[in-house]
Amino acid sequence: MALVRNNSSNGREPVLSPRSLTSPRGLTSPRPLSVQPAPEPVRPLANFPPSIWADRFISFSLDNSELEAYANALEEPKEAVRSLITDTTIDANTKLKLVYSVHRLGLSYLYTDEIDAELNKLFEKIDLQYYEQVDLYTIAVQFQVFRHHGYKISSDVFKKFKDSTTGTFTDDVTKDVKGMLSLYESAHLRLHGEDILDEALAFTEAHLKKIVTTLEGDLARQVNLVLKRPFHTGMPMVEARLYFITHEEDFSSHESVVKLAKVHFNYLQLQQKEELRLVSQWWKDMQFQQSVPYIRDRVPEIYLWILGLYFEPYYSRARIIATKITLFLVVLDDTYDAYATIDEIRSITDAINRWEISAIDQLPEYIKPFYRILLNEYDDLEKEYSKDGRAFSVHASKQAFQEIARGYLEEAEWLHNGYVATFPEYMKNGLITSAYNVISKSALVGMGAIADEEALAWYETHPKILKASELISRLQDDVMTFQFERKRGQSATGVDAYIKEYNVSEEVAIQELMKMIENAWKDINEGCLKPTEVSVALLTPILNLARMIDVVYKFDDGFTFPGKTLKDYITLLFVSPPPSLEN
Ligand SMILES: CC(C)=CCC/C(C)=C/CC/C(C)=C/COP(=O)(O)OP(=O)(O)O
Ligand SMILES: [Mg+2]
Ligand SMILES: [Mg+2]
């Protein structure tokens, strides 16, 4: 770790240090020899690992006729699947399994109304007696279908699998691997007070772990995958690809579903590779690598993050906008945490609050290009969206960006003063620095008509589901990044604030924060139940933001060190060929 710091304080004091160690490359302007260069301050450098992708995605070249051919090829199977979903001759169980597979394959957005109409009918007719007669797998799949689509089916459907004398799940359950697997998936949809699902989660997880090495074939693959990450906390695009590969038996009898899924994957991959090319080219053209070489260079990773929010083809523009703004956040966060001095941080925050190009003069040289690009991008967005009366969404994103800069400054001031915040104080600021308010508002900009002023007003009420997603982001990040950050002298993390507030060990603090995360997931699950406060299209990105935190931070700091999960996901989605249409 190249932490260059002053013993007497927290590394923000301007003291002399060798220029070669600390100055941003290529940014010193030539000076006359007679003038002494200003002493270079101590900087809390992090030596982040470089990008693992370099320019790899820039060379992609989209063949529009190929994209069009896939779009045309989608039509026939799409209509065939619609007919299946609405077919009145299909029995309820088969229908629900079909809807389950369609959802897991990432196709339900094509049939929102039809699926809702079908589920409405089936949910009205739900007969708890029926669940007394059927097996665990069938019940768990039906439970998931209803909950995935916001129907509050009771978790009592699982009661019969518990032994009334011991109060635990029966031995029979442990013999039914498929049933256990589905119960494990179901348990992640739990709400507050659903003790049976809390128990089911612990029980199935322990048993699945015990037997996984004894399994073979698809079942072994399914259990291995679910133990790593259940569908509900995964990235929808990736989960769809994995489901297609490992759960063929669920949907292979419906030829149209297989065909639709294949064409859909091919179509989406082309579109997404083009989007990734576009943002990669933009990043290169803006020369961030030259002006701010100390930051984490993570364009494909951030694009993946945003793709995690929504993958529907019609959100293409929205993804590009949200990716650029999130990349700005990476620049800002790393500048504040791993480069700037406290005086520079104050001046950058002030300039971002002023938001006018004349403020550029007060900034250190290295951040001037960023500031100019930031203002230009937002200006362009404002012009673009003023035309159809949507500039309000650009303004909201900008305000949230200013707010996070102030939040980052607050952390830096704490650090500068050697102050560890109280836990409530930390969390108040931490929900802001979770970045999920800025990202979710920026995600609205390109979403079109559904993200109207009413939707934004709902966001402005800081609804429970958004708070929960922010909390998950803030605390899961803290749990996985605090050690690396501490080594660089940063102490503004939830872990440190919790330890100080409650005088507990690090281990206990982490356990408690993980409990808070678990509870926040229950808030999210409740917020997705009907009647929802806003449309599902507006809620889903918030749910998906929480999911992306699990993807990136479940096992380690997958963003700073993106060589594991994120590399695998990027490879799967943008490098490996999608399923072939031939067989
Ligand atoms: C906080 C969080 C998980 C945000 C997710 C949203 C996001 C992609 C924000 C951009 C900045 C970023 C990658 C922060 C995470 O790193 P970090 O650990 O350096 O963030 P920190 O300085 O806020 O702890
Ligand atoms: Mg940081
Ligand atoms: Mg930070």
Ligand SMILES: [Mg+2]
């Ligand atoms: Mg962190």
